[in-house]
Amino acid sequence: DVYDVAVVGATGAVGEAMISILEQRNFPVGELYPLASSRSAGKSISFRGSQVKVTDLAEFDFSKARIGLFSAGGSISEKYAPIAAAAGCVVVDNTSHFRRDEDIPLIVPEVNLEALSGYTTRGIIANPNCSTIQMLVALKPIYDAVGIERINVCTYQAVSGTGKEAIEELAGQTARLLNGQEAESKVYPKQIAFNALPHIDTFQDNGYTREEMKMVWETQKIFDDPSIQVNPTCVRVPVFFGHSEAVHIETVDKITAEQARELLSSAPGVQVMDERVDGGYPTAVSESAGTDPVFVGRIREDISHPRGLDMWVVADNVRKGAALNSVQIAEALVATYLD
Numbered sequence: 448d449v450y451d452v453a454v455v456g457a458t459g460a461v462g463e464a465m466i467s468i469l470e471q472r473n474f475p476v477g478e479l480y481p482l483a484s485s486r487s488a489g490k491s492i493s494f495r496g497s498q499v500k501v502t503d504l505a506e507f508d509f510s511k512a513r514i515g516l517f518s519a520g521g522s523i524s525e526k527y528a529p530i531a532a533a534a535g536c537v538v539v540d541n542t543s544h545f546r547r548d549e550d551i552p553l554i555v556p557e558v559n560l561e562a563l564s565g566y567t568t569r570g571i572i573a574n575p576n577c578s579t580i581q582m583l584v585a586l587k588p589i590y591d592a593v594g595i596e597r598i599n600v601c602t603y604q605a606v607s608g609t610g611k612e613a614i615e616e617l618a619g620q621t622a623r624l625l626n627g628q629e630a631e632s633k634v635y636p637k638q639i640a641f642n643a644l645p646h647i648d649t650f651q652d653n654g655y656t657r658e659e660m661k662m663v664w665e666t667q668k669i670f671d672d673p674s675i676q677v678n679p680t681c682v683r684v685p686v687f688f689g690h691s692e693a694v695h696i697e698t699v700d701k702i703t704a705e706q707a708r709e710l711l712s713s714a715p716g717v718q719v720m721d722e723r724v725d726g727g728y729p730t731a732v733s734e735s736a737g738t739d740p741v742f743v744g745r746i747r748e749d750i751s752h753p754r755g756l757d758m759w760v761v762a763d764n765v766r767k768g769a770a771l772n773s774v775q776i777a778e779a780l781v782a783t784y785l786d
């Protein structure tokens with residue numbers, strides 16, 4: 448069987464990755480419909496060796512597609528995902544718009560694929576936040592083995608998570624500053640080159656940012672555990688591709704670093720890289736950029752807590768954090784639910 452697939456936001460950082468991952472993983476695509484704004488209509492993108500024209504989303508008839516992969520922003524999904532679903536096109540939505548709705552499954556295939564069956568209510572499946580996905584892929588085997596009470600996490604997030612304009616801002620600022628010129632900030636409120644910004648998404652009344660609160664809400668929903676405590680600080684750093692996270696957990700039962708390393712070594716989607724020598728840990732640039740696994744290193748017992756465990760988790764935010772996870776959801780959908 449083949450399935451006609453619409454990619455909404457096909458000219459964006461995530462949309463482009465979705466199209467190349469569909470091709471790399473041999474997803475059974477019949478027709479591919481790359482959709483974007485009227486600004487991009489008529490441009491060509493390459494898919495499986497041929498050129499495919501980009502169509503204006505506003506003019507597309509979703510009854511032509513069986514699956515829609517959406518990554519063009521929350522307001523676009525708010526408007527068009529229900530239209531697509533009503534036309535019989537199952538939506539995998541990469542934006543945060545539907546993630547907290549109780550009747551929308553929020554899926555990380557390695558973690559909670561069983562929740563996918565709930566998609567039939569609204570015909571929409573949500574792809575979680577990039578930082579949540581990689582953290583939960585790494586924590587799932589430990590959660591299942593010994594339970595987790597609390598997660599303290601600090602993130603070091605790449606600019607590609609913001610989109611193409613942010614990639615250009617980092618490159619442009621870096622070049623200008625190295626040439627002794629002034630660097631303007633448009634996408635971010637402060638200079639991102641050679642800097643670290645403790646601010647991702649909007650500020651909330653409780654002092655956390657929305658990105659931080661997404662990690663709280665989404666972790667509880669995906670683990671189906673409203674009691675799990677999550678305390679995040681999300682930081683944007685001058686890295687193009689790959690989010691890094693310092694994850695500090697308090698488990699219900701004690702787990703040693705050795706046991707955790709052993710569990711993670713055979714966990715789906717995880718690659719352990721944990722040698723206690725110079726360079727024996729994963730980094731965004733050297734390991735994760737352009738690759739699929741969630742890399743885990745620096746696994747060690749917390750010297751300040753009897754049931755504490757620390758680790759360093761790195762993954763390509765555009766791939767596992769967004770496009771790859773969406774395509775994996777679509778793969779599960781066609782394997783089990785679509786005919």
Ligand code: A2P
Binds near residue numbers: 462484612
């Ligand atoms: P376009 O390139 O035509 O603006 P990124 O996250 O990298 O900034 O990409 C955002 C994606 O969302 C792009 O593909 C962009 O298309 C698309 N997009 C933005 N606004 C709209 C809109 N109003 N209608 C359709 N697609 C949109």
